[in-house]
Amino acid sequence: MRLGPLEDGQRVIIIGGGPAGSSCAIALKNLGRKLGRDIDVVLYEGTQYGPDSIKRVGVLAPPLVQTLENTLGVNFPCQLVARKIVGYYLHSGRYSIRLYMGGNLSYVAHNVALDAYLLGMASRMGVRVLSGRVKDIKINHHEVSVEGESGGTRGDVLVGAFGLDSFTAGLLEKVTPYRRPRxxxxxxxxxxxxxxxxxxxxxxxxxxxxxxxxxxxxxxxxxxxxxxxxxxxxxxxxxxxxxxxxxxxxxxxxxxxxxxxxxxxxxxxxxxxxFPLEPARNSYGDRYVTVGDAAGLVRAYKGNGINAACVTGAKAAEVMLTAGISHEAFLYHYFHAFSDIIKDLPYGRAVRRLVLFGEGYGLLPLVLYAAGKDRTLVNVLIDFLSGHKTYHRILKDWGGVELIYRFLKGLLPWMPPARVEATKPAAEATMGRLAPR
Ligand SMILES: Cc1cc2nc3c(=O)[nH]c(=O)nc-3n(C[C@H](O)[C@H](O)[C@H](O)COP(=O)(O)OP(=O)(O)OC[C@H]3O[C@@H](n4cnc5c(N)ncnc54)[C@H](O)[C@@H]3O)c2cc1C
CATH class of the missing domain: 3.30.70 (Alpha-Beta Plaits)
Incomplete structure (x- = not known):
């Protein structure tokens, strides 16, 4: 059996035409051509989305522009952008704080329009898109095969881009050690x-x-x-x-x-x-790899699942073309490429527990109150929400002790009797502004 880099004419079967599956297909075609190889890509997509479909909110986080244009080589579809977003209001109890994200704009588009755009792009590049759900998967040493509503296909490698679809995750779990993300x-x-x-x-x-x-x-x-x-x-x-x-x-x-x-x-x-909280187990192996939500290689809470799906899809394509389709190739060149996410998991868990603890004991309004008095705390909250930095990086940059000190200092005016003179409110922090402008 040959598990080296994909050669001219070899076939990749992708299950799922969301952002991860389409990005993988586009990257296989684009990079394959650059390397002088025509990869046969067959993609199964089982859902027909209509105007009333709600699959996600539709916020496109800023790195998506670079991911599409630099990594995938397709234009960012400006025509799909319905509205620009400049930041977040964070609310807890009777306090709220405005977090202006400066130049780091997010966009709100119609929620599945990007999926249709990328799938159409893949199809134009020569990817064979088959409508209908995959019903069965087989993987052995020599080949992979799938049975779908629109017929069966044999290929050299399988890409699981099926999101958190329970039925399809079950199919892969039956024939590999893959275990879906929590x-x-x-x-x-x-x-x-x-x-x-x-x-x-x-x-x-x-x-x-x-x-x-x-x-x-x-x-x-x-x-x-x-x-x-x-x-x-x-x-x-x-x-x-x-x-x-x-x-x-x-x-x-x-x-x-x-x-x-x-x-x-x-x-x-x-x-x-x-939506995934942490990575799937055994998300790759000989002749198979999972991408996007199916792999769970996203930072929980960060709201940039679409970007992570495109990045993992493109990376898997690059690895299949340059390193191979074996367990080792995916481990060293695909999984390890996302080590920042893996290493950040314990920090992410700790932050989530802290937030749940704060919610349970009604402490979060105090955090917002304190942040309203201190620009540094505002910047920390922006870092937590924006997803540009890992949780570990944020704590390292700002220092845990320093943050606790600033938090307590910010609380002093709130604690009766308020003897300490209140610091000037931070420029972008406003309390209780809920009404439209
Ligand atoms: C409530 C909610 C809101 C969200 N809002 C945002 C947001 O605003 N911005 C953002 O960036 N992220 C958001 N996300 C996350 C984002 O939607 C996902 O991270 C992203 O869709 C993952 O892409 P994917 O391609 O991995 O999976 P998916 O987009 O889930 O695509 C998987 C595809 O596989 C197909 N499929 C599954 N099984 C089969 C089968 N057996 N045969 C054929 N096809 C199959 C499905 O039909 C589907 O189209 C949100 C998530 C949730 C839950």
Whole structure:
């Protein structure tokens, strides 16, 4: 059996036409041509998305422009951008703080438009896109084969780009040691609102850290014709979404009429959708590799899953073309390329526990209060939310002891009797500004 770099005419089978699968397909075609090899790429996609599909919020985090243009060699689809976002409001209890992200803009696009764009691009480059779900996978020393609703295919290597699709993860788990990532769940609601009202809202995403038990965090994103509201946690339910929407700080953002109309019309709500908390186990092996959410090589909480999907898809393609399709090739050249994410896992877990502890004991409003008095704490919160740095890097840059000192100092004016003179509020920190501009 030959598990070296892919040669001219060899076939790659990709399951899933989300951002990870399409990016992998595009990179195989592009880089393959540069190396003088025509790789036969067959991609199976099982879902037909319609106008009412809600798969994600649709925020495109800034590195995506570079990832598409520099790594994949395709234009960033500016025409799909519906709205620019300049930062976040972070809310907890009765406090909120505005975190302006400066030049690090995020964009809000129609949530699955990017998937269609990338899949169309892959198809134009000669990737064979087959509609219909894959029903069976076989992998042996000499080849891989899949059975799909639109027929079967044999190939040299399998790319699992199926997200957190439970059925498909089960298929791969049956024939390999692959084990899907642990996940949190999110429920999303699409709440139509008057366009004038939405245009009047600031270009900020609102992140809530409520003391609500089952809801770890909630997000309200103003789009052009509606709000997307999503809540996340281990066990989220439609009832929890209703209670989240009833929180005074959330209800003040969305017009009462819009909320009532959405609720009485049996408004659009997604089922619980999983997103990965940590990497999958054995996410690669001889003749198979997983990419995107299926591999779980993303920083939990960072909201840049699309970018991570494109980056991992492109990297897997590069490794198959230059290093090979064996377990060793994927271990040393693919998995190790994401060692910053792996090494950051314990820090990510610790931060999550701290946030849950803070929510449980009602301490997070104090953090926001203290940050309102100190520009450094504001910058730390921006680093935590933006996803540009690892958690480890943030703690190293800012220093744990220094942060605790600043936090306590920021709290002094709050503690009765307030003898210490309050420091000047940080320029971008504002309290309790929830109304649209
Ligand atoms: C509520 C929520 C909101 C989010 N919002 C954002 C956001 O705003 N910005 C952001 O960057 N990220 C966001 N994410 C994360 C982002 O959606 C994912 O990280 C990203 O979609 C992962 O891409 P992927 O290609 O790995 O998987 P997916 O996008 O899930 O694609 C997998 C594809 O595989 C197909 N498939 C699965 N099984 C089969 C099969 N058997 N046969 C054929 N096809 C199959 C599916 O139909 C699907 O199209 C959000 C996630 C959640 C849960």
């Amino acid at each position: 996940a949190l769940y999110s429920i999303m609601a699409k709440i139509p609102a008057p366009v004038e009202y939405l245009l009047g809202c600031e270009d900020y995403i609102h992140v809530f850290l409520p003391s609500m038990g089952e809801v770890e965090f909630g997000v309200v994103t103003p789009k052009l014709t509606h709000f997307i509201v999503n809540i996340a946690g281990r066990r989220v339910s439609h009832e929890a979404l209703r209670r989240f929407l009833a929180l005074p700080e959330v209800a003040r953002l969305i017009p009462t009429d819009a909320l009532a109309a959405w609720s009485t019309s049996g408004g659009l709500v997604s089922p619980p959708i999983p």
